[in-house]
Amino acid sequence: MNNIISSQCFICKKRSFIISIILFSALLVMGLGLIMSKTAGMFFSAFGMVAMIFAAAVTAGILTSGYTERIQMYEIMAGFRPSQIILGKTVVCVSLTLIFLAGTAVMCMIKGGGEQMLERLLLYWVIVLRSVLCIVFLSPLLKESTAAAMFDAMLIMACGNDPDALNRSPVSLFGYPQCFMMQYELTEGFAVKVIISAVIACTICYITGYITLKRKFDLEPHSLG
Amino acid sequence: MADVIAARGLCKSYKKQEVLHDFSLTVEKGHICGLIGPNGAGKTTIMKILAGMMFPTKGGLEFFGSADGLDDSRARMSFMIEQPIIAGSLSARDNLEYVRLLRGYPDEKRVNEVLDIVGLGDTGKKKAGRFSLGMKQRLGIGMALLPKPEIMVLDEPVNGLDPEGIVDVRQLILRLQEEMGVTVLISSHLLSELSELCTDFSIISHGRLIENLGRDELLVKCRGHIALRTDDINKTAAILEDKLSVVDYKVIHGEEIHIFEKLSEVRRISKTLTDSGLIITRLNEEGQDLEDYYLEKVGADHE
The missing domain is CATH 3.30.70 (Alpha-Beta Plaits)
Incomplete structure (x- = not known):
């Protein structure tokens, strides 16, 4: 697994400029939120969600480039096991995400406590990590379309701005809608829903990615000759 | 000498189309085996099965005399299948560095060594995506060569190379076999090349093995x-x-x-x-x- 981590770090190093720009953009959005949002709920739901899209795009970008250029084939041909491949990439992508999460923590400290700030921050971390992990775990299945795992952001539009409708809808089980719902008052039920749905989503995505690699489902993105 | 590659009764079907039927192949340690067949005969499918990129529908594999731990055995092998797999956005050096890190090869100097071996030492920061077909092919061979594998599986390695490049690759493979005892399974459309290079030949057509024969047998049959x-x-x-x-x-x-x-x-x-x-x-x-x-x-x- 160390070799997977080293090689992924090397790829990240080679793309460090674009990764830095996107991560900086994510933190910039949070910075703007710090200035512009009046409440902690608004800070996380509006600005936090946009920043989360940027943070997840870093992971999607790194993984997609490997599939576009087909170099991920070397991982299989070198005899790495599915769990080693998935977990190696997880370590690298989560490490990059932690830079962003650390930034959000600093901004929350600047904004100050109250309004369930700490609870909101922790739930926000859970949602961001869930988003990143699902992208990593689903990448063997989605390949060049890895960024498609971020499209649950679109689901918010399905329920509009009505918090009750959103809360009762299955859409509320997805990450981005949950982030959107943080603008409303936090309840214990919501926190439990966020944590449990994150665990279940990550488990399902991991199993999907693992089986894709284990059973060698359509590993070759190009048509077979 | 012991067989380091043994494929027994391999079958592979895509949907209802059978592309490989009861194919068996053995390659002895230190031998160079040429896989010969027309387009669509199943050569690449065999190599992909060996590389672990797909499962056979039926049949089994053995590497280094064992059917267990095939993934561990693959860590001692290198593959170049179809067109060379290279990151077009990286330079030749970076592509090799990626493989070095992935394969855990400790010596950093190996990258320069391989660049010189495949004649890409002067490409500098030029992105591999801008290389000619021949240069990409050389880089692909370099990436297969870098971890000093015990077995190399090369699918059409001289495709797109100029005559000088073809001779270089032939001499390189022969040198690897003679000096390091590397076993090679190679396919090529250039049969004259294979006849100069290989110690064994496997002729395949329509996914079926037509004949396995050694160089000496071939010479007798063709004399x-x-x-x-x-x-x-x-x-x-x-x-x-x-x-x-x-x-x-x-x-x-x-x-x-x-x-x-x-x-x-x-x-x-x-x-x-x-x-x-x-x-x-x-x-x-x-x-x-x-x-x-x-x-x-x-x-x-x-x-």
Whole structure:
């Protein structure tokens, strides 16, 4: 697994400029939120969600480039096991995400406590990590379309701005809608829903990615000759 | 010597189409085996199964004499399948560095060494995506070569190379085999290249193995001879032995004789046979190269 981590770090190093720009953009959005949002709920739901899209795009970008250029084939041909491949990439992508999460923590400290700030921050971390992990775990299945795992952001539009409708809808089980719902008052039920749905989503995505690699489902993105 | 690659009874189907049928292959340690077959014969499928990129529908694999831990065995092997897999946005050096890190090869100098071996030492920061086909091919070979594998599986490695490049790759493979005992399974459309390189040949057509044969067998089968047909094969054989002292000959299917000696004495053979009252219906000086032999075998399979 160390070799997977080293090689992924090397790829990240080679793309460090674009990764830095996107991560900086994510933190910039949070910075703007710090200035512009009046409440902690608004800070996380509006600005936090946009920043989360940027943070997840870093992971999607790194993984997609490997599939576009087909170099991920070397991982299989070198005899790495599915769990080693998935977990190696997880370590690298989560490490990059932690830079962003650390930034959000600093901004929350600047904004100050109250309004369930700490609870909101922790739930926000859970949602961001869930988003990143699902992208990593689903990448063997989605390949060049890895960024498609971020499209649950679109689901918010399905329920509009009505918090009750959103809360009762299955859409509320997805990450981005949950982030959107943080603008409303936090309840214990919501926190439990966020944590449990994150665990279940990550488990399902991991199993999907693992089986894709284990059973060698359509590993070759190009048509077979 | 021990077999380091053994594929037994491999079958592979895509939906209802069978692309590989009961294919078996063994490659001994230190040998160079040429996989020969027309487009769509199943060569790349076999190599992908060996590389772990797909499962066979039926059949089994053994590497280094064991069917267990195939993934661990693959860590001792290198593959170059179809077009070389390279990151177009990275330089040749970065591509090699990526493979070095992935394979956990400790010596950083190995990257420069491989760049020199494949003749890409002067490409600098030029992105691999802008390389010519030949340069990409060289880089792909370099990436396979970098971890010093015990087995290399190369699918069309000289595709797109200029004549000089083809000779370089041939010499490189021979050097790897001779100096480091690397076992190579190679496919190529350039049969003349394979005939100079390989110690064993596997001919495949329509997903079926047509023939496995060693270099010596091939030389015997392809060696020059006089093909002779007369109205009485038994009498011809007797005359050849008694009057012409021919010992090295073979009767083919009871109707043709192949004489492997006295190739320069066609006139004398002809005169002796006609003087003995035999009617010669065919008398040809023949000899095959790998290409002729392959076409004959694959042609027979088509029929």
